[in-house]
Amino acid sequence: MSTTAHDRLRENAHGDARGAADAAPVRDRVDLGTVRVIHTRHWFRWTLSAIIAFAVAQFVWSLITNPNYEWGVFAGYFFTEPVLIGVGYTLSLTAISASIGFVLGTVLALGRLSKSPLLQSAAWLYIWFFRSVPLVVQLVVWYNLGYLYPTLGLGTPFTTDFWIVEFPTVQLISAFAAAILGLSLHQAAYSAEIVRGGILSVDQGQLEAAAALGIPAGKRLRRIILPQAMRSIVPNATNEVIGLVKGASVVFVIAIPELFYAVQVIYMRNSRVIPLLLVAVVWYTIITTILSVAQYYIERHYARGSVRTLPPTPFQRVRRWIAAQWARLGDSPAPSAEPPDAPTSPPRPGAGIDAAEETR
Amino acid sequence: MSIAAPSPTTGLVEIHNVHKSYGGVEVLAGIDLTIAPGEVVAILGPSGSGKSTLLRTINHLESVDRGSVTVDGQLIGYELRGGRLHELREKDILRRRTQVGIVFQNFNLFPHLTALENIVEAPLALGRTTRAGARTLAERLLDRVGLSDKADHFPRQLSGGQQQRVAIARALALDPKVLLFDEPTSALDPELVGEVLDVIRALAQSGTTLVIVTHEIGFAREVADRIVFLDAGRILEEGPPSRVLVDPEHPRTREFLAKVLA
Numbered sequence: 001m002s003t004t005a006h007d008r009l010r011e012n013a014h015g016d017a018r019g020a021a022d023a024a025p026v027r028d029r030v031d032l033g034t035v036r037v038i039h040t041r042h043w044f045r046w047t048l049s050a051i052i053a054f055a056v057a058q059f060v061w062s063l064i065t066n067p068n069y070e071w072g073v074f075a076g077y078f079f080t081e082p083v084l085i086g087v088g089y090t091l092s093l094t095a096i097s098a099s100i101g102f103v104l105g106t107v108l109a110l111g112r113l114s115k116s117p118l119l120q121s122a123a124w125l126y127i128w129f130f131r132s133v134p135l136v137v138q139l140v141v142w143y144n145l146g147y148l149y150p151t152l153g154l155g156t157p158f159t160t161d162f163w164i165v166e167f168p169t170v171q172l173i174s175a176f177a178a179a180i181l182g183l184s185l186h187q188a189a190y191s192a193e194i195v196r197g198g199i200l201s202v203d204q205g206q207l208e209a210a211a212a213l214g215i216p217a218g219k220r221l222r223r224i225i226l227p228q229a230m231r232s233i234v235p236n237a238t239n240e241v242i243g244l245v246k247g248a249s250v251v252f253v254i255a256i257p258e259l260f261y262a263v264q265v266i267y268m269r270n271s272r273v274i275p276l277l278l279v280a281v282v283w284y285t286i287i288t289t290i291l292s293v294a295q296y297y298i299e300r301h302y303a304r305g306s307v308r309t310l311p312p313t314p315f316q317r318v319r320r321w322i323a324a325q326w327a328r329l330g331d332s333p334a335p336s337a338e339p340p341d342a343p344t345s346p347p348r349p350g351a352g353i354d355a356a357e358e359t360r
Numbered sequence: 361m362s363i364a365a366p367s368p369t370t371g372l373v374e375i376h377n378v379h380k381s382y383g384g385v386e387v388l389a390g391i392d393l394t395i396a397p398g399e400v401v402a403i404l405g406p407s408g409s410g411k412s413t414l415l416r417t418i419n420h421l422e423s424v425d426r427g428s429v430t431v432d433g434q435l436i437g438y439e440l441r442g443g444r445l446h447e448l449r450e451k452d453i454l455r456r457r458t459q460v461g462i463v464f465q466n467f468n469l470f471p472h473l474t475a476l477e478n479i480v481e482a483p484l485a486l487g488r489t490t491r492a493g494a495r496t497l498a499e500r501l502l503d504r505v506g507l508s509d510k511a512d513h514f515p516r517q518l519s520g521g522q523q524q525r526v527a528i529a530r531a532l533a534l535d536p537k538v539l540l541f542d543e544p545t546s547a548l549d550p551e552l553v554g555e556v557l558d559v560i561r562a563l564a565q566s567g568t569t570l571v572i573v574t575h576e577i578g579f580a581r582e583v584a585d586r587i588v589f590l591d592a593g594r595i596l597e598e599g600p601p602s603r604v605l606v607d608p609e610h611p612r613t614r615e616f617l618a619k620v621l622a
Contacts, residue, residue: 209468212421213482214458214534217450223481227472305472305514 073275077266078282086262087283093248093258097183098241104184105191110221112196123192130189136250138186142178143254146170179251187244194236198229230302238295245287259283368398370432371537371569378417378427380410380593387413389593390427397537400570402580402601405590406616411573414590415540418571419460420453431459431538458486461531465543467523469515475502475526476511479533486534494533501529505559521552525559532563539563541572557583577620581605589613 111123146169153162249260267276373395380388416422420437438445479498505525587604
């Protein structure tokens with residue numbers, strides 16, 4: 001409790017005592033500044049937490065003791081070459097198609113928000129089409145494009161007379177290229193709506209103020225609108241990227257050995273289904289964890305100015321806690337009268353601005 | 361930036377026969393108004409009378425259906441070619457628009473930028489100055505509105521009055537000939553109104569043409585050279601505050617003043 005609240009309580013107590021001196025019985029005249037505070041006990045929360053803790057402990061115990069998990073097999077395959085190559089494929093498919101998807105998605109979002117009815121409907125049609133066609137179908141079509149269009153090239157429009165350049169389609173579109181095409185185009189349709197939602201969430205007055213200041217359209221978007229839109233884009237975008245990490249496993253239909261396909265191939269051979277699925281699950285968990293941490297810091301970056309003072313990051317909190325404990329170790333037992341929460345919470349003057357600058 | 365120029369020569373605003381409708385409702389029904397360089401004009405009127413719309417046509421934030429607005433003889437947003445008005449390309453509109461600054465009711469500061477960054481954004485985006493030059497300019501402007509110690513604060517860390525003063529500094533950064541105020545104190549707590557009015561009062565003496573839409577009748581009387589009273593998209597009467605506010609000709613003006621001053 002801060003000293004001001006403390007003083008206020010004491011004042012109130014005195015005020016009450018003075019004001020009600022003739023009416024109130026003597027036993028009510030307690031100095032509220034000195035009595036002990038008893039916090040409310042949250043029995044329901046405690047019980048629920050205990051049940052959850054028990055369930056988690058039970059599950060962890062079974063993970064360790066149940067031999068059916070075959071942790072030895074798990075460890076044996078975790079770093080094998082096909083698995084690592086699979087992780088590499090999963091990561092590169094995700095990274096490339098998420099990047100292309102979001103760039104194209106931003107263009108589509110701007111199309112949908114443009115004043116031109118032609119661009120609006122073109123963007124709407126794209127999104128409608130690629131949200132309708134199942135990704136698997138798209139991948140198969142891109143991979144087998146050669147059946148539909150045996151050769152691709154440049155030449156006279158509306159003929160198949162490719163007199164400038166001509167390529168056999170099979171040579172042009174490899175399995176990996178088909179996967180990237182399919183995932184990117186699919187992702188772009190979803191990203192477009194996320195980006196559009198983000199842009200719509202920015203106050204119209206911002207655009208107006210920027211326009212009134214004569215800031216050119218491109219800079220208005222990049223410097224004023226998108227940084228603010230990012231606040232609502234980032235959580236959804238991270239969802240999409242994490243979805244893509246696992247969603248990329250559908251490229252097994254065109255036989256790309258990404259992570260999930262790789263472990264499938266192995267357990268088809270040796271029938272150790274559970275430990276090999278666990279290999280995939282743990283890798284996916286690691287990737288998702290890294291992305292979630294990245295999300296936290298990216299969100300924090302774009303939260304700049306949106307709150308008066310940014311809360312400290314978990315890392316900063318740990319560092320401060322350690323520093324406080326360290327300081328307490330060195331101290332003589334003089335500040336024993338200090339409230340118990342004092343060491344962790346002394347707000348530095350201007351802490352908000354410091355924190356904001358650290359994220360820059 | 362000119363400080364107390366003896367007789368300003370730029371900032372002439374000529375509004376001629378301006379009409380504007382929204383979905384069949386006529387918001388501006390033929391406005392004619394000439395504002396001399398350096399003049400301070402306060403626009404009064406009941407809500408919905410078209411005050412803000414009129415103000416926003418001056419820098420082409422609103423396009424007009426008919427009529428014209430010129431600043432120093434130059435059309436804002438259009439070009440006269442072959443007897444017709446052609447709407448200008450975005451780039452040219454922006455360039456002309458920078459001659460006219462605007463301060464909004466809700467400040468519209470960029471929340472993700474600090475006070476100083478808010479001010480340097482436009483001069484830098486328009487390539488008018490170097491980063492260092494913009495910084496010096498911004499510091500000088502912040503000093504002018506009495507906020508030199510708040511340069512690194514974000515808008516959310518400032519009070520409403522301070523935010524509005526930063527917004528004024530931001531508008532001044534492009535050295536506009538005309539400055540528009542759209543109810544600059546309406547969103548402020550009463551005790552913060554004074555600090556913003558002080559800044560506007562100082563500007564009124566600097567030779568910049570000011571057009572102020574306001575509900576602060578007392579302030580309008582003190583600072584304005586001329587009061588324009590608008591009702592239902594028309595100018596009902598105009599003249600020096602000493603006449604329009606004390607002895608209005610039109611019954612609608614009298615009615616409005618009686619309500620506002622009650």
